[in-house]
Amino acid sequence: xxKVYLDNTAATPLLPEVREAMMPYxxxxxxxxxxxxxxxxxxxxALEGAREQVVGLIGARADELIFTGSGTESxxxxxxxxxxxxxxxxxxxxxxxxxxxxxxxxxxxLAKWGFEVSEVPVDKYGMVDPxxxxxxxxxxxxxxxxxxxxxxxxxIQPLNDIAAITVERKIHLHTDAVATVGNMPIKVTDLGVxxxxxxxxxxxxxxxxxxLWVRKGVRIMPLLDGGIQEGGRRAGTENVPAIVGMGKxxxxxxxxxxxxxxxxxxxxxxxxxxxxxxxxxxxxTGHPRNRLPGHAxxxxxxxxxxxxLMLLNSKGIAVSSGSACTSRALKASHVLIAMGLSHETAQGxxxxxxxxxxxDQDIDYVVEMMPPIVDRLRQMSPLYSRFMKGKGxx
Amino acid sequence: xxxxxxxxxxxxxxPRNVGEIEDADGVGExxxxxxxxxxTFYIKVKDNRLEDVKFKTxxxxxxxxxxxxxxxxxxxxxxxxxxEITPQSVADQLEGLPKNxxxxxxxxxxxxxxxxxxxxxxxxxxxxxxGR
Numbered sequence: 001x002x003k004v005y006l007d008n009t010a011a012t013p014l015l016p017e018v019r020e021a022m023m024p025y026x027x028x029x030x031x032x033x034x035x036x037x038x039x040x041x042x043x044x045x046a047l048e049g050a051r052e053q054v055v056g057l058i059g060a061r062a063d064e065l066i067f068t069g070s071g072t073e074s075x076x077x078x079x080x081x082x083x084x085x086x087x088x089x090x091x092x093x094x095x096x097x098x099x100x101x102x103x104x105x106x107x108x109x110l111a112k113w114g115f116e117v118s119e120v121p122v123d124k125y126g127m128v129d130p131x132x133x134x135x136x137x138x139x140x141x142x143x144x145x146x147x148x149x150x151x152x153x154x155x156i157q158p159l160n161d162i163a164a165i166t167v168e169r170k171i172h173l174h175t176d177a178v179a180t181v182g183n184m185p186i187k188v189t190d191l192g193v194x195x196x197x198x199x200x201x202x203x204x205x206x207x208x209x210x211x212l213w214v215r216k217g218v219r220i221m222p223l224l225d226g227g228i229q230e231g232g233r234r235a236g237t238e239n240v241p242a243i244v245g246m247g248k249x250x251x252x253x254x255x256x257x258x259x260x261x262x263x264x265x266x267x268x269x270x271x272x273x274x275x276x277x278x279x280x281x282x283x284x285t286g287h288p289r290n291r292l293p294g295h296a297x298x299x300x301x302x303x304x305x306x307x308x309l310m311l312l313n314s315k316g317i318a319v320s321s322g323s324a325c326t327s328r329a330l331k332a333s334h335v336l337i338a339m340g341l342s343h344e345t346a347q348g349x350x351x352x353x354x355x356x357x358x359x360d361q362d363i364d365y366v367v368e369m370m371p372p373i374v375d376r377l378r379q380m381s382p383l384y385s386r387f388m389k390g391k392g393x394x
Numbered sequence: 395x396x397x398x399x400x401x402x403x404x405x406x407x408x409p410r411n412v413g414e415i416e417d418a419d420g421v422g423e424x425x426x427x428x429x430x431x432x433x434t435f436y437i438k439v440k441d442n443r444l445e446d447v448k449f450k451t452x453x454x455x456x457x458x459x460x461x462x463x464x465x466x467x468x469x470x471x472x473x474x475x476x477x478e479i480t481p482q483s484v485a486d487q488l489e490g491l492p493k494n495x496x497x498x499x500x501x502x503x504x505x506x507x508x509x510x511x512x513x514x515x516x517x518x519x520x521x522x523x524x525g526r
Binding site: 383 | 427429494495
């Protein structure tokens with residue numbers, strides 16, 4: 001059976017070169033980077049080498065990068081840590097309605113700790129209007145956190161325009177760039193942000209390692225106490241093998257990014273065009289153009305995402321969905337609902353996220369497999385028969 | 395893949411009794427797209443027995459398997475027997491359902507009971523016009 005992996009937003013495959021680079025650190029070079037002997041030196045050199053590689057990917061300085069255990073940890077550290085460090089100046093934080101839960105729920109935690117949180121809405125493409133950010137700012141606002149691109153609908157936010165506002169108002173801006181770093185060219189100095197989250201498993205590095213870039217001079221309160229690692233901002237013995245892998249993946253991303261995104265965009269555009277052409281009542285979710293290179297997401301009317309996902313899996317195709325049934329909490333994606341999609345359409349959410357291993361043949365296969373699967377589920381759907389009867393009656 | 399039993403997977407892959415009954419004696423619907431799943435059951439009654447049961451379901455794999463199982467459990471039974479089908483007995487027949495799916499997706503029994511109620515209401519209202 002064909003095997004087509006189209007869930008790169010969940011995890012990207014580990015590049016063989018990355019695995020190779022990690023191997024010594026799962027073997028002989030096991031020292032603790034903080035130790036003052038040769039074993040420690042070997043690990044420390046690897047750690048600092050990886051730091052140089054990662055900041056090379058985002059155009060930053062090495063001493064501005066904090067390695068973490070995931071994109072989620074980076075977002076927690078950014079939202080809570082930046083707000084807490086600034087709380088003597090004010091206790092108001094602004095986020096968008098479509099942030100990842102690691103930002104939204106961190107903001108919710110801040111609210112429990114006495115902060116006030118404003119959520120700026122998005123339009124039907126999932127895009128934030130910078131004027132809404134401007135209007136949400138108050139004298140006591142200390143942090144704005146708006147993601148760079150949304151992993152569920154692919155929409156890229158107008159971050160430069162938002163940064164122009166926060167810079168003018170001298171308010172810190174954090175961006176969750178987990179979906180974009182490694183997949184799009186990024187220079188933190190050009191973006192105008194003060195902190196930026198990234199994760200290795202979005203660009204063919206290992207899981208369990210992320211980073212937070214914090215502009216030099218910006219204060220941040222650590223969430224983990226108990227050690228001097230990462231400049232005292234993230235205590236805990238460093239995950240050296242994973243960090244080395246992240247460094248190698250960053251280096252390869254710098255080298256290959258242009259090629260990768262050109263290929264991914266071509267495949268993405270085929271899906272965005274051919275799927276709705278092959279199946280009736282399918283809408284593209286997210287922005288039609290300002291979207292992640294390998295990201296194609298849809299709402300398939302009258303059917304539910306988990307059922308689609310399972311039938312696609314039985315054909316060897318891996319995808320994801322924002323439907324209520326696919327979430328453990330059984331709630332439709334907050335992103336799709338914030339964009340104003342009906343619950344019916346959100347239930348039919350399906351998400352194809354492409355990676356560097358995908359080919360035109362993969363797209364051919366998906367475009368061939370989708371119509372019978374959708375048709376089969378629609379034949380079972382009371383919503384579809386109602387729709388068809390309504391149509392026939394007119 | 396969600397953690398579904400083999401039985402759930404089997405009914406999801408090959409659902410029984412999918413469809414509508416044009417001249418159904420009773421129709422029952424349960425759920426809504428907001429909670430995720432929605433099921434419509436159609437029944438045909440003869441001599442107090444469910445001569446035919448069909449369903450349409452909008453929902454996840456579990457919801458489809460539940461509907462299929464309920465239709466199979468109900469077909470040929472008396473109305474009283476069919477009313478004894480419960481979400482628990484459906485889940486048991488399916489060799490279990492994931493915990494978080496038990497309430498949301500396990501609406502088949504209720505939808506079937508509503509269809510039977512619909513049939514009985516019609517009987518009361520219109521007299522016995524199904525005197526076959």
